[in-house]
Amino acid sequence: MAAYPKIVEIIAAALPCEIERVKLEASLIDDLGAQSIDFLDIVFRLERAFKVKIPRGKIIEEARGSLSQAEFEQAGVVTPAGFERLKAFLSEVPPQRFASPLKVADIPRLFTTETFCKIVIRQQRAHPAAADAKPA
Amino acid sequence: MDAHFRAFSFVDRITSVREGKQIRGCYTIPDELHDFPLALVGEAVGQLAAWAAMAAVNFGQRPVAGLAGSIELLHAPRPGQRLELAAAVEHVDAESVEYRGTAHVDGTPVMRLHDCVGPMMPLADFDDPQKLRARFEELCRTGAVAGTFPGLPQMTFARTGGSAGQSVSATFQVPSKAPLFADHFPRRPIFPGSLLMHLNLQLGAVLASGIPPPGKSRWVPGIIRDMKLRSFIPPGTILRLEAKLKQHSPDHASLALETRAADQVIATASLALKVGDGL
Numbered sequence: 001m002a003a004y005p006k007i008v009e010i011i012a013a014a015l016p017c018e019i020e021r022v023k024l025e026a027s028l029i030d031d032l033g034a035q036s037i038d039f040l041d042i043v044f045r046l047e048r049a050f051k052v053k054i055p056r057g058k059i060i061e062e063a064r065g066s067l068s069q070a071e072f073e074q075a076g077v078v079t080p081a082g083f084e085r086l087k088a089f090l091s092e093v094p095p096q097r098f099a100s101p102l103k104v105a106d107i108p109r110l111f112t113t114e115t116f117c118k119i120v121i122r123q124q125r126a127h128p129a130a131a132d133a134k135p136a
Numbered sequence: 137m138d139a140h141f142r143a144f145s146f147v148d149r150i151t152s153v154r155e156g157k158q159i160r161g162c163y164t165i166p167d168e169l170h171d172f173p174l175a176l177v178g179e180a181v182g183q184l185a186a187w188a189a190m191a192a193v194n195f196g197q198r199p200v201a202g203l204a205g206s207i208e209l210l211h212a213p214r215p216g217q218r219l220e221l222a223a224a225v226e227h228v229d230a231e232s233v234e235y236r237g238t239a240h241v242d243g244t245p246v247m248r249l250h251d252c253v254g255p256m257m258p259l260a261d262f263d264d265p266q267k268l269r270a271r272f273e274e275l276c277r278t279g280a281v282a283g284t285f286p287g288l289p290q291m292t293f294a295r296t297g298g299s300a301g302q303s304v305s306a307t308f309q310v311p312s313k314a315p316l317f318a319d320h321f322p323r324r325p326i327f328p329g330s331l332l333m334h335l336n337l338q339l340g341a342v343l344a345s346g347i348p349p350p351g352k353s354r355w356v357p358g359i360i361r362d363m364k365l366r367s368f369i370p371p372g373t374i375l376r377l378e379a380k381l382k383q384h385s386p387d388h389a390s391l392a393l394e395t396r397a398a399d400q401v402i403a404t405a406s407l408a409l410k411v412g413d414g415l
Contacts, residue, residue: 013362016404035366037255040232041203044253 003120006049011113014041022113025094029109039108042116052123059119060107063089078102090115139318141271142284144328146180147187147221149279150272156192159184160222161275166283167216173288174212175337177219177247178204179330181237182254185223187272189233189256192225195265195272197256199233201329203364205251209357210244217241232256262321289314293335293377301346303380308335312372327369332403333360335377336393340407343379343391350386350411358410367402379407387411 004024012019015032028034028042043054055061063086064072072082078101086107087098092114150161161184165172182199190198213219223237233254239247259265274280289311298304310327317325337357344355369375376396383390388410395403 014364037202037364037366040253040255041364044203044234044251048251 003050003124004117007046007117007120008113010045010049011042011116014038014045024112024114024117025092026113027093027097027109028111028113036108039111046116046120050120050124052120052127054119054123059111059115060104063107065089073104076104078104078107086110092118139315140267140322141280141319143286143315143317144179144319145183145280146176146219146285147183147275147280148282150184150187150275153188153191153276156188156228157225158222159188159225160220161187162221163219164282165213165215165217165219166285168283169215169285169287172213172215173334173337174209174247175330175334177213177239178207178249178333179328180219181221181223181239181247181249182252182330184221185225185233185235185237185252186254187275188223188225189228189235189254190259190268191272192228193230193256195259195269197230198259198262198268199254200257200262200326201365201368202252202254203362204249204253204360205362207250207360207363208245208248209359210248211241211246213239213241213246219246228256230256260323262324264322286315288331288334289316291331291335293339295342296376298343298378301343301348301381303378304339304343304346305376305378306339308375308377310369310371310373310375314371317371324368325371327371327373329363329365329403332365332369332375332395333363333405335375336379336395336403336405336407339377339379340391340393340409343381344389344409347381347384347389347409353411355389355409356412357407358412359408361406361408363403363405365403367397367400369397369402373397375402382406 008022011022015034015038017032026032047054065085067085083100090110092112093110097110146163147161148163152160163180186199220240223235225235227234235252237249238245293306293308295306320328378394380392382392391407393405393407394401
C-alpha cells in the first residue's frame with residue numbers, strides 16, 4: 001500500500017498526534033481522539049495530497065450500497081441488514097468493535113486508518129490519472 | 137436594541153454573487169472604534185463566504201467554525217477604512233464548504249485566506265433561516281446600515297507561566313454575556329473562532345517579545361497555518377492558551393499555538409513570525 005506512509009503522516013498532522021500512534025487498525029475517534037472536524041480536515045488533506053476527490057459524507061452512503069436508506073437504518077439505528085452490510089464494507093475493522101444496536105451517528109467511531117487508505121485507493125482506481133500522481 | 141446583525145456582523149453589502157461560487161462585498165470599519173483587530177478581517181472574509189455557502193444550500197445549513205490552511209497577515213486596517221472582501225467557494229454542499237478569500241483596502245491586500253474548510257451545520261439550530269434569507273437579500277439589494285459594530289468586549293488573558301522566548305501560557309474566561317452572542321449566534325451563542333485567533337495572536341506577540349530580535353528590527357506575525365477549531369466554545373468557558381517556540385533562525389521564527397478547555401485540545405495553529413516593522 002504505497003499510499004500508507006503519506007496517509008499516516010496526514011492523520012498524525014491533522015489530529016495532531018505522534019506518528020507512531022497512527023496504527024493501521026487504530027480507531028480515529030476511540031484510539032486517537034479525533035473529532036468530527038478532524039475527519040473533514042483529513043479528507044481535505046488527502047484530497048490535496050493524492051489529487052483525488054472524496055465526496056463529503058458519502059462514506060456511509062457508499063457503505064449502504066444497494067440497500068435503501070430505510071433498509072439500512074430505522075430511526076437512526078442501523079438495521080440487522082445494514083449491520084451486516086456495514087461489517088462487510090468496513091472489513092478492516094475488527095469484528096469486536098461492531099456493537100449492536102449501532103447508531104448511525106456512531107458509525108464514524110469505527111473508522112480506522114485503514115478505512116482512509118481504502119477510500120484513497122478506491123478514488124485512485126476510479127480516477128487512474130490521480131493514482132499516477134505522486135503524493136504532494 | 138436588537139444586536140442581531142449588528143454586534144458581530146462584518147459584511148455591509150454584497151456587490152456580486154456569481155453562480156454561488158464567487159462573491160464580493162464590503163465592510164466599512166466604524167470610524168469611532170479605537171482599533172480593528174486583524175482577526176476580525178478574517179471574520180469578515182469568512183462571513184462573506186458563509187453568505188455564499190448558505191445561499192447555495194437554500195439556507196438549510198450554515199458553516200460554523202472549521203479550519204484554515206493558511207492565513208497571510210499583510211496589513212492592519214484602520215477604523216474608517218473600507219474593506220473590499222472577496223471569496224471563491226470551491227465546493228459547497230450540505231456537509232461542508234471549501235473556500236479561499238481576500239480582503240483589500242484601497243487596492244492593497246490586507247489578508248489572504250487559503251484552503252479554508254467549514255462543516256455545514258443545520259442553520260435553524262443557530263439562527264432564524266427566514267431572517268438570514270431576508271438579510272442576504274438586503275445585503276445584495278441595498279446593503280445594510282453600516283457602522284453598527286460596537287467594538288469588542290474586554291479581552292485580556294491572565295499569564296500563568298512560561299519561559300522567556302520559549303513558551304508562554306495564559307488563561308482566558310470567555311464572557312458569560314456579551315452583545316456579540318446575540319449575533320453569533322442568536323439560537324446558540326458561540327465564542328467566535330476569529331476572537332480565539334485574536335487571543336492567540338496576542339499571546340504569540342508576548343512570546344515573540346522574548347525571542348532575540350534580528351538586528352534592530354522586530355518580529356511581526358506573518359502567516360497562520362493549519363488553524364483548526366475542533367469544538368464549539370460556549371459563553372463562560374475557561375480557556376487555557378499556550379504558545380511555544382518551534383523553530384528560530386535569524387530571519388524566521390515559528391510558534392505552535394494550542395488552546396484547551398477542560399483538558400481537551402480545542403484549537404491548534406502555527407504562527408510564522410517574520411522580520412518587519414509591524415502590521
